[in-house]
Amino acid sequence: MRASQFHIGTLKEAPSDAEIPSHRLMTRAGMIRKLAGGIYSYMPLGLRVIRKVEAIIREEMNRAGALELLMPMVQPAELWMESGRWEQYGPELLRLKDRHQRDFVLQPTSEEVITDIARNEIHSWRQLPKNFYHIQTKFRDERRPRFGVMRGREFTMKDAYSFDRDEAGAQKSYDAMYAAYMRIFARMGLEFRAVAADTGSIGGTRSHEFQVIADTGEDLIVYNPATQYAANMELAEAPGLIAERAAPAETLRKVATPGAARCEDVAALLGVPASKLVKTLAVAVEPEQAGAAPAVCLLLLRGDHELNEIKAGKLPGFERGFRFASDQEVAEHLGCQPGFIGPVGLARTVRVIADRTVANMSDFVCGANQADHHYAGANWARDLPEPDLVADLRNVVDGDPAPDGSGRLAIQRGIEVGHVFFLGTKYSAALKATYLDETGKPALMQMGCYGIGVTRLLGAAIEQNHDARGIVWPRALAPFEVVICPVGWGKSEAVREAASKLYEDLLAQGVDAILDDRDERPGVMFADWELIGVPVRVTIGDRGLKEGQIELQGRRDAAAEKIDVAEALPRTLEKLSPPTR
Amino acid sequence: MRASQFHIGTLKEAPSDAEIPSHRLMTRAGMIRKLAGGIYSYMPLGLRVIRKVEAIIREEMNRAGALELLMPMVQPAELWMESGRWEQYGPELLRLKDRHQRDFVLQPTSEEVITDIARNEIHSWRQLPKNFYHIQTKFRDERRPRFGVMRGREFTMKDAYSFDRDEAGAQKSYDAMYAAYMRIFARMGLEFRAVAADTGSIGGTRSHEFQVIADTGEDLIVYNPATQYAANMELAEAPGLIAERAAPAETLRKVATPGAARCEDVAALLGVPASKLVKTLAVAVEPEQAGAAPAVCLLLLRGDHELNEIKAGKLPGFERGFRFASDQEVAEHLGCQPGFIGPVGLARTVRVIADRTVANMSDFVCGANQADHHYAGANWARDLPEPDLVADLRNVVDGDPAPDGSGRLAIQRGIEVGHVFFLGTKYSAALKATYLDETGKPALMQMGCYGIGVTRLLGAAIEQNHDARGIVWPRALAPFEVVICPVGWGKSEAVREAASKLYEDLLAQGVDAILDDRDERPGVMFADWELIGVPVRVTIGDRGLKEGQIELQGRRDAAAEKIDVAEALPRTLEKLSPPTR
Known part of the structure; x- marks a missing residue:
């Protein structure tokens, strides 16, 4: 290409709404132009990179035996009703009506359509396994699109869907995609990590995210530098840091802590490390019976630890969701204002769930359920009943012992660019996607789904590879x-x-x-x-x-x-x- | 590819809504699957053909110096309001609202966005000429989608837009695209013809359609087998078939033609050829003054000729549109029912426009403005005033003398797969897309637009190339x-x-x-x-x-x-x- 024949649209100034380097640099380099919030035109320079990303993905998907097809952007509501997502999906799902007032959606992803295709096309075990993918425009109506192509509304995504006879087959398909993803991101010349991830609302038993390492990343990755272990912060298991509970050495005493509602203030005031404190969080849990009042529960964490809300969401009884209790709920159940609540001297109606580390603490400091007061020298069994439940409630911190046996965990930031899910029968059951097995009986297909954010990858690659003068492309992606x-x-x-x-x-x-x-x-x-x-x-x-x-x-x-x-x-x-x- | 690794989805039965061979064959061969009316999934077999079509287009567009970019599918209403098309476009333009109730459209084409890009990116004559294109999903909410991919709602189109300093430059850009299109369709191995076409509502001075020849085509192509002349029926010039008006030989007489309201019936009844008849069509023309009653005009054609509505639409005074007059309007202005109306003995308030051939007819038969009666032996000047206007009003018929001098015209059917337009300043004026010329003054960019229906091409290629057993792909497009x-x-x-x-x-x-x-x-x-x-x-x-x-x-x-x-x-x-x- 000769520059005189090309369109070079470099700019001195970055747009005022650009908060991160990739957004600034993609605009300044002339790769993208904003058309509306979260909607960008890809200029010739940007499209060259997209095409290189797509070519690598396509080659590796084909090599892995996946078949490319193309599903529509505009999809009928009926299929989304059949899967239940017409109701479940929030306002990110853009719904629209055609001239005959029939309901449609702009696809944010294509599980429904591919499952519909599979139930119509796949009749026999002889046709399985199959893996279909497409690289297509998607739309998610983000409430607050930002970060340029990193969280846009219209974007390009590669999504693949595997269909298998049984779980063992589906695991093989999953492994093949995992391996293909490893090749894809390696070929792109990016520093990345595959991390175990939460399956969230998608369900299923296995999930990995592919994270491009970047200081500006929104995700926290927990990994063991000595081994292959890596997990998203949401999922990474936090060990109990105290192997055995020490015998009480102090007596329980109430201490005045005027105005010290935060752990660090209490610790400073009392001259103890935050690790001597128990932090008490009151949460309201949605009741089983619709219309009943939410139950209030206490979650206990060590003073220097943080709650992992995903883990909390998986606690028994928390299936229908939870939120932090309101001041009024706290006052009603604990007779106190937030900041001074604690697990000592409670009515037995308030359930107490302790993090693994907290469960083995001794002589700890905690709120006294009285304004401007804490207890010191508190001990399980002696001063308060054993917790109703002990669970992993907290975020891993740097230096925590690794759950895979040796070494200590480290934390880095990443940008999710790929995600593989073992779906099981979530969609095939909803849409009745069956095949006839070797005995002639209908059986549900086992599914997996596998996404790569094509346009997001451009942003992620730049977040990882830039300096004060601009972008530093790896050769494989360079325009x-x-x-x-x-x-x-x-x-x-x-x-x-x-x-x-x-x-x-x-x-x-x-x-x-x-x-x-x-x-x-x-x-x-x-x-x-x-x-x-x-x-x-x-x-x-x-x-x-x-x-x-x-x-x-x-x-x-x-x-x-x-x-x-x-x-x-x-x-x-x-x-x-x-x-x- | 090994068939066992591929998905072969051949079907014995064609879908019941398939009216044409390509729709039946694409479904039966397993190339497409219908998701909703006019919305199809492209199965792996179909996508292979799309990719081959796209690759040829891309190569030739790049060779012609066009730059590929990617404009969004979802476009903000503001730009469409700026161009005026938010109002002008019918219900084919799918309008939608995002979660914040802001108006958007699903792009049917991208003149607005590319002109917006051009006005922001192109500042100086030094940056011109430029030609940008993309291959993108489009949506047109057809009232009655049919014929499979031939008239779908969601489809893939290549659209290119050229920007030039002046008309001469724009003509060069147009010619370069014309040449690229000739190469593109030739490389695809298709029998096709570039035909001069009407510029319609797009405006501008030049337009060519690229028609794939097929008996099942909806378009009629008029061409001179001896020369390069070819035009769409809408545009093809029809000559006056009578060079000089003969002197009257008969006397005007009223003849009874009971029940003979159609030309062929009158001709049979009177024992004369239809070419001796003048067919009179009453049309209502939208008045200049809003709210005024439409004027009624008579359009005269020879009995064996047909009205070309596009030509009629270009008549002076017809700028605001016309329609066939209602029975009531006919009765009011002509005192008669349709079928027996004619130009003899009219009030001078009814304008008479004669086709070129009619203007030189003598001793003709025409309606007598009296039920069940016609005049025979009618002659201009003697029996009725000369027409108010003589114009080319009719469709060409097979064997008409060619307008380019020698030989006779032939007619064949085609499927429009490409269209090039010289746009002029229609969009650059609406969106104020100017550049600074060599003297430092702002000037409007001259534009052209150039489309190819990528998915439609699959259908057109099959309409041209199939037999009783199935599709017969040209090598260049074969999956x-x-x-x-x-x-x-x-x-x-x-x-x-x-x-x-x-x-x-x-x-x-x-x-x-x-x-x-x-x-x-x-x-x-x-x-x-x-x-x-x-x-x-x-x-x-x-x-x-x-x-x-x-x-x-x-x-x-x-x-x-x-x-x-x-x-x-x-x-x-x-x-x-x-x-x-």
């Missing part, structure tokens, strides 16, 4: 692999010749090169291509050519390297794909 | 180019070996081959692949192999040819691309 910057294009025949020759030579080698024939000053060219993030730049000027030299610079290099013009092609190729040593 | 049918796959090692070897050899040559390893009977295999329409079939069986032979058959061949197994590869390649002689 152009090499840029040739001729200095004095309009003036020097020698420059034009050398630049054009290298350009043609690179194209002949299959390199995606761009020749900047705009006749701009070097500073303008360099700023543009550093912002755009092309991996390798070759600068060709009259002065250098007189000495038989041109300049070669990798996007991460501090300075350019002078090379012999006769070696331009091999040295550029080597810079692009350094030989492994 | 697979060669199918290898091993007879006795499960039983014979020799068959498996020979079939697998040829399969691998073909893949190595870059041929898109499929090996039917389903172990089906030959009849089942042959029926499937003839229905699917694979261009070349190789049959390999034990019996033939013993004699060193296999069978080769082109999809259009009456019978298979026995060839030496040692020559399997070169002969198959030759069958696929016969050497030009």
